[in-house]
Amino acid sequence: MAKFMLILHQTPGVWRNLSPEEMQRKIEKYQAWAAKIRSSGRHVSSEKLGEEGGKLLSLNQGHLHIVDGPYSEAKEVVGGYFLFRAADYEEALEFVRDCPFLEDGRISLRQTDPMGCGGD
Amino acid sequence: MDGQAPVQELVEHLFRHQAGQMLAALTHTFGVENLDLAEEVVQEALLQALQQWRFHGIPDNPRAWLIRAARNKALDVLRRQASLRRKEPELERRLKERQEKTTEPPDTGELEDEQLAMIFLCCEPALPAEARVALTLKAVSGFSVAEIARAFLTEEPTIAQRLVRAKRRLREAGMALALPSPAEIPSRLDSVLQVLYLLFNEGYGAHAGENLVREDLCGEAIRLAQLLASRPDTGLPKVHALLALFYFQAARLETRVDGEGNLLLLAEQERSQWDQTLLTHGVLELEQAAQGEELSAYHLQAAIAAVHVTAASFAETNWPRLVDLYDQLLALAWSPVVALNRAIALSMVEGPEPALKSLEQLSEHRSMKNYYLLPAVRADFLRRLGRTAEAAASYREAVTYPCTEPERRFLLRRLESLKMNDSEAF
Numbered sequence: 001m002a003k004f005m006l007i008l009h010q011t012p013g014v015w016r017n018l019s020p021e022e023m024q025r026k027i028e029k030y031q032a033w034a035a036k037i038r039s040s041g042r043h044v045s046s047e048k049l050g051e052e053g054g055k056l057l058s059l060n061q062g063h064l065h066i067v068d069g070p071y072s073e074a075k076e077v078v079g080g081y082f083l084f085r086a087a088d089y090e091e092a093l094e095f096v097r098d099c100p101f102l103e104d105g106r107i108s109l110r111q112t113d114p115m116g117c118g119g120d
Numbered sequence: 121m122d123g124q125a126p127v128q129e130l131v132e133h134l135f136r137h138q139a140g141q142m143l144a145a146l147t148h149t150f151g152v153e154n155l156d157l158a159e160e161v162v163q164e165a166l167l168q169a170l171q172q173w174r175f176h177g178i179p180d181n182p183r184a185w186l187i188r189a190a191r192n193k194a195l196d197v198l199r200r201q202a203s204l205r206r207k208e209p210e211l212e213r214r215l216k217e218r219q220e221k222t223t224e225p226p227d228t229g230e231l232e233d234e235q236l237a238m239i240f241l242c243c244e245p246a247l248p249a250e251a252r253v254a255l256t257l258k259a260v261s262g263f264s265v266a267e268i269a270r271a272f273l274t275e276e277p278t279i280a281q282r283l284v285r286a287k288r289r290l291r292e293a294g295m296a297l298a299l300p301s302p303a304e305i306p307s308r309l310d311s312v313l314q315v316l317y318l319l320f321n322e323g324y325g326a327h328a329g330e331n332l333v334r335e336d337l338c339g340e341a342i343r344l345a346q347l348l349a350s351r352p353d354t355g356l357p358k359v360h361a362l363l364a365l366f367y368f369q370a371a372r373l374e375t376r377v378d379g380e381g382n383l384l385l386l387a388e389q390e391r392s393q394w395d396q397t398l399l400t401h402g403v404l405e406l407e408q409a410a411q412g413e414e415l416s417a418y419h420l421q422a423a424i425a426a427v428h429v430t431a432a433s434f435a436e437t438n439w440p441r442l443v444d445l446y447d448q449l450l451a452l453a454w455s456p457v458v459a460l461n462r463a464i465a466l467s468m469v470e471g472p473e474p475a476l477k478s479l480e481q482l483s484e485h486r487s488m489k490n491y492y493l494l495p496a497v498r499a500d501f502l503r504r505l506g507r508t509a510e511a512a513a514s515y516r517e518a519v520t521y522p523c524t525e526p527e528r529r530f531l532l533r534r535l536e537s538l539k540m541n542d543s544e545a546f
Contacts, residue, residue, distance in 0.1 A: 015167055019264030020135035021336075023170045028130060030174035038177070046175040080175050100174075 003044060003112040004092040006082040010105030011075060029100040037084050037095055048080040079105070083112075128178040133339075135166055138183060139262030142190045144234035144297070147259075149194065149214050150204065152241065152295045155259070155287055157204075161197055165190035191215050232347070235260070236354065237297045239344060243312040244290065251286040252315050254279055261340045263333075271333045272322060305353060312348070313362050313418065316341045320366055324373070325524075338373065342366050349405070361409035361418035367402030368425035371395040383530040387434035399429055420449040424461075439468040456485045460497060472501040492521040496531060503538060512538050 018026070037043045053069025086092035092109060101107050139162050146158035168189050169182070179185045194215055198208050242255040257263040257271070265283065269276040300308045323337025345363040348354040375389040406422055424445045431437040446462035459482055467475030479498055488494050499514035515535040519528060 015170060016163075017264070017266075018167075018170075019267050020139040020166055020262040021133065021267065022264070023166050024130055024133070024135035027170055027173050027178065031128070031178055034174075034177060048171055048175040079171075082175070 001042075001085040001087060002092075002114055004084055004086050004089075005110045005112060006084070006096055006099070006101075007108045007110065008079045008081065008101045008105055009076045009108065010079045010101075012077060014104055026100065026103075033098060033100055034082075037082070042085045042095070044083040044085060046080065046082040049078060053077075076105070128180065128182075130178060130182060133262075133336075134182060135169075136262035137343075138186050139166060140238070140260045141231055141235055142187065143259055143262075144238040145187075145231065146190065146194055147238065148234050148297050149211055152297055153291045154204070155290070157197060157201065159259075161190060161193045164193045168193070232351075233299060234297065236347065236351070237299050239312055239348075240300055240308055241290065241295060241297055243308075243315050244293075244295065245308070245311045246293065247286050247289060249314065249318070251282050251289075252311065253318050254282045255286045256315050256344075257319070257337075257340070258283055260344065267333045271337055299353075302353060306356060309348070309354060309356060309359065313345075313358065316345050316362065317418075319344075320369070324369055338366070338370055342370065349408075355408075357409045357412040357414050358416040358418050360405045361416055361422045364402045364405035364409055365418055365422040365425055367398045367405060368422065368429050371398035371402065371429060377526065381526055382533065383526045386428065391433065394429060402426065402429070415448075415452075417449060417453050420445055420452065424449070437468070439465050443469055456482050456488050456491075457493075460488075460493060463501075464497060467501055467504070472504040476501040476505070490521045492518040492523045492527065492531070494518075495521075496534075499534070508538055508541070 015023070015026075034043075034046075056067045056069050058065045084092075084095065086095060089109075089111065092111070096107060096109055099107060142162045142165065143158055146161055147155055150158050165186055169186055173179070173182075195212060198204050198211055198215075204211065239256065239260050242259050243252045247255070253272075254268050257268050258265070263271070265276055265280050268274075269279045272279070299305075319337045320341035323334050323339075323341065325334075342363070345359065345366055348359045349363050371394045372389065374395070375391075375393045376384055378384055402422070403426070406426055409419055409422065424442060427438050427442050427445070442465040443462060446458060446465055449458050450462065459478070463475045463478045463482075466478060476498065479494065479501070482488050482494060495514045495518040499511045499518065502508075502511035502514060512535060515531055515538070519531050519535075523531070
């Protein structure tokens with residue numbers, strides 16, 4: 001079965017002023033949504049990315065150039081990802097349609113290349 | 121989805137209550153002068169949970185996870201904050217000691233002491249009553265400024281300002297987070313009970329579906345009263361009396377409106393739907409309240425509520441007993457609202473004529489000037505005396521005063537039923 005990656009783009013600090021109750025409700029929504037993927041055995045992995053901007057690497061005339069990522073200035077950053085299995089885009093979209101991520105940011109949905117060597 | 125492991129769920133209001141508990145623990149460590157800092161740490165810890173859990177699911181022990189997150193954030197702050205760095209080794213030791221204690225089962229004793237000390241701090245008598253209420257909701261109950269504003273139908277900046285001033289006052293007074301001495305507790309409790317009473321009434325005034333946060337106020341008032349009642353040092357008779365009152369009122373909460381959200385009179389409420397568990401709790405608390413000599417206003421109010429909820433029907437209510445209880449309450453602390461309620465009870469004992477007379481002196485009272493219930497009650501007495509035209513005029517007056525939408529609809533409904541019974545008066 002094909003693998004799909006759901007990538008969350010969100011604005012840093014958007015949740016700063018949520019109340020504890022609002023946070024709890026949000027978590028409960030995520031929990032209910034993720035339960036669908038987990039209980040159907042489609043979940044592969046999911047990770048939150050670190051808050052700091054990470055590193056940007058590039059080769060500059062043969063020299064490795066490393067700078068800190070542009071986290072704090074960025075309007076939108078990748079907050080994390082979900083990797084899950086679905087038959088095709090149509091089914092994958094069904095999973096993502098009611099994802100609570102959409103209340104706070106944009107989602108990109110990508111299929112991993114089926115010709116890749118990463119197994120099933 | 122059969123055969124799958126159950127999905128981990130959060131206890132209702134866990135974040136709210138945990139926020140209060142973690143704030144009390146951190147304020148204990150950082151000192152009252154760093155209350156803002158402690159609030160920031162708690163908020164960051166909760167945010168971290170939100171960020172993490174949405175990807176990894178809710179952990180097996182969410183509470184322990186949150187406490188650990190708060191401790192780690194607190195250690196970061198200690199290293200960052202110059203004013204605290206001097207005390208760092210000592211504070212760090214305390215934080216770590218605490219962490220070991222919070223492994224399951226939690227050491228509830230110390231946490232409860234801190235939580236209670238926080239309640240007393242927020243209800244410090246030197247603060248204005250409004251500030252005490254706001255601070256208790258913020259620091260003990262984990263409400264946000266926006267939620268407090270919604271609950272009290274106030275603007276956010278007003279609440280924010282109130283909180284800033286209250287915290288500044290506590291800081292300037294050099295207050296510490298500590299339980300009052302056993303000798304001080306009875307008098308310090310009065311201010312706490314007053315805050316809980318205000319919280320409950322504000323929530324009780326809310327109507328189903330109107331505003332969820334307001335309904336939560338009753339639950340919070342009950343939770344905090346239970347905490348006070350459960351301890352030997354704070355479980356004084358007046359605390360049990362207040363809790364009994366809350367239980368009796370809460371038992372009727374759902375039956376105060378019909379399916380369309382219209383207010384129902386006590387006489388119209390479906391008694392069989394009153395929450396029997398809450399009523400039983402109320403009776404038990406009232407028994408505990410009866411131990412000791414003290415007869416507080418809460419005792420009398422709980423006794424009044426008990427008369428209503430133990431009557432088999434509206435008609436079988438022990439009205440003479442109610443008049444007597446209202447008289448005692450008025451002797452203890454006269455208030456026009458209580459006097460208005462007494463008039464209603466009196467009308468059931470001696471008829472509407474003397475009850476109508478007793479309203480006359482009330483209309484002089486300043487706080488009754490724009491109060492819709494006074495003309496509404498007068499209208500009811502006039503209706504029962506057959507003075508329909510005057511009754512209608514009183515209902516029309518009542519509608520001109522501030523009231524909620526369900527209350528307004530109720531008054532108009534009463535006015536309408538007058539018309540049906542006596543079309544000539546219109």
